[in-house]
Amino acid sequence: MAATPSMTSLTNSAISDRPFVEAQSSGGEVADYFALLKPRVMALVIFTALVGMTVSPSHVNPVIGAISLLMIAVGAGASGCLNMWWDADIDAVMTRTRTRPIPAGRIQPGEALSFGLTLSVGSVLVLGLAANWLSAGLLAFTIVFYAVIYSMWLKRATAQNIVIGGAAGALPPMIGQAVVTGTVGIESTILFLIIFIWTPPHFWALALVKAGEYARAGIPMMPNVAGPDSTRRQIVAYSAVLAPLGLAPVALGFGGLIYGVVGLVGGLAMLGLSVQVLRRRDGEAANKAAMSLFGFSILYLFLLFSALLAEQGLGLFRPVLG
Amino acid sequence: MSAVPKQLTPEEIQRRRKRSVAIALVLAALVAIFYVLTIAKLGPQVLNRPL
Numbered sequence: 096m097a098a099t100p101s102m103t104s105l106t107n108s109a110i111s112d113r114p115f116v117e118a119q120s121s122g123g124e125v126a127d128y129f130a131l132l133k134p135r136v137m138a139l140v141i142f143t144a145l146v147g148m149t150v151s152p153s154h155v156n157p158v159i160g161a162i163s164l165l166m167i168a169v170g171a172g173a174s175g176c177l178n179m180w181w182d183a184d185i186d187a188v189m190t191r192t193r194t195r196p197i198p199a200g201r202i203q204p205g206e207a208l209s210f211g212l213t214l215s216v217g218s219v220l221v222l223g224l225a226a227n228w229l230s231a232g233l234l235a236f237t238i239v240f241y242a243v244i245y246s247m248w249l250k251r252a253t254a255q256n257i258v259i260g261g262a263a264g265a266l267p268p269m270i271g272q273a274v275v276t277g278t279v280g281i282e283s284t285i286l287f288l289i290i291f292i293w294t295p296p297h298f299w300a301l302a303l304v305k306a307g308e309y310a311r312a313g314i315p316m317m318p319n320v321a322g323p324d325s326t327r328r329q330i331v332a333y334s335a336v337l338a339p340l341g342l343a344p345v346a347l348g349f350g351g352l353i354y355g356v357v358g359l360v361g362g363l364a365m366l367g368l369s370v371q372v373l374r375r376r377d378g379e380a381a382n383k384a385a386m387s388l389f390g391f392s393i394l395y396l397f398l399l400f401s402a403l404l405a406e407q408g409l410g411l412f413r414p415v416l417g
Numbered sequence: 418m419s420a421v422p423k424q425l426t427p428e429e430i431q432r433r434r435k436r437s438v439a440i441a442l443v444l445a446a447l448v449a450i451f452y453v454l455t456i457a458k459l460g461p462q463v464l465n466r467p468l
Contacts, residue, residue, distance in 0.1 A: 122428075122432060123432070123436075124432055124435065125436055125439045128436075158453055158454070158456075159454070159457050159458070162453075165450075221450070225454050225458075
C-alpha cells in the first residue's frame with residue numbers, strides 16, 4: 096500500500112504554483128538521515144549484540160568484533176529506516192511520531208527507501224566479509240523480518256503483531272554470537288527468548304495508554320482488538336513466564352551471582368508491576384501503572400544484559416551453582 | 418510542461434554541503450574499515466610481498 100501520499104501532497108502544496116519541478120531533492124539535514132536510523136534502537140541493538148558476543152565461549156579479533164558490531168548497528172538502522180518509509184502514513188497521525196523526518200516533510204519517502212536499501216545491502220555484505228556468512232545471513236533475515244514481515248504485514252494485520260515481530264528485536268544477541276563462534280549456541284538462544292517474551296508486556300503497557308492513537312492510525316494493537324482487560328491478563332501471563340526465564344542463564348551456568356540477584360529481583364518487580372496493571376483498570380491510576388511497567392521493563396532488560404556484560408566482560412562472574 | 422530548474426536557497430545550499438561532507442566522511446570511514454579489516458584478517462604479512 097502507498098505510505099506516502101499525505102506527505103507528498105504536503106510538500107507539493109508549497110510548490111504548486113510552479114509548472115514543473117525537477118525530481119525533488121532533500122532539504123534534510125544530516126541529523127534527519129541519522130534520525131531515520133532510529134539511533135536509540137541502534138544503541139540497544141549494539142548493546143544486546145555485544146552481550147551475545149561476550150557470553151560466547153570463545154573470542155574474536157577486537158577489530159573484527161568492532162566492525163561487526165558497527166555493521167549490525169547499521170543493519171538495524173537500515174531496517175528502522177525502511178520501517179519509517181513504510182509507516183510514514185501511520186507516523187503522521189500519531190503524536191509520538193509525527194515529527195519524524197518523513198511525515199514532517201524534511202526527507203522524501205523515496206530517499207528514505209534508497210537510503211535504507213543501500214545500508215541494508217552494504218551492512219550485510221561487510222558483515223559477511225568481516226565475520227562470517229551465518230551472521231550476515233542472520234542480519235539479512237532480521238532486516239527482512241522487521242521491514243517486510245513486521246512492518247508491511249503483521250503490524251496492520253494482527254493483534255499478535257509485536258509478539259511475532261518481537262523476534263526481529265530479539266535476534267541481535269544471536270548475530271553477536273554467530274560473529275564470534277560461527278554458530279548459534281544455547282547462550283544466545285536464551286537471550287533471544289528473554290527479549291522475545293519481554294517484548295509483549297513492554298509494548299502492550301504502552302499500547303494500553305496509547306490505545307486511542309493506535310486506533311486512529313488503524314493499528315490492531317492488542318488493547319484495541321482483545322480489549323484492555325484481556326491485554327492486562329496477557330501482560331501478567333507473559334511476565335509470569337519472563338520472570339523465571341530471566342533466571343535461565345544462571346541455571347545454564349553463564350549467569351553468575353550478580354546476574355542471579357538482578358534477574359530475581361527484576362523479574363519479581365516485573366511481575367509485581369504487571370499485577371498492578373491488572374488491578375488498576377480505570378482513570379489516571381491505570382495509565383500510571385501501565386507507564387510504570389513500560390518504564391521498568393526497559394530498565395529490567397538493560398540491567399539483565401548489563402549484569403551479563405559485567406560478569407563476562409569485566410571478570411565479575413561468580414558461579415551460583417556448582 | 419516546461420522544466421524550471423529549482424533555485425536553491427542559501428539554507429538549502431548549506432544543507433547540501435553538510436550532506437556532501439557527511440557522505441565524504443562515510444566513504445573515508447569505509448576505506449579505513451576495509452583497510453584495517455584486511456590487516457586483521459590476513460595479518461601484517463599481507464604487506465610483505467616481493468615487488
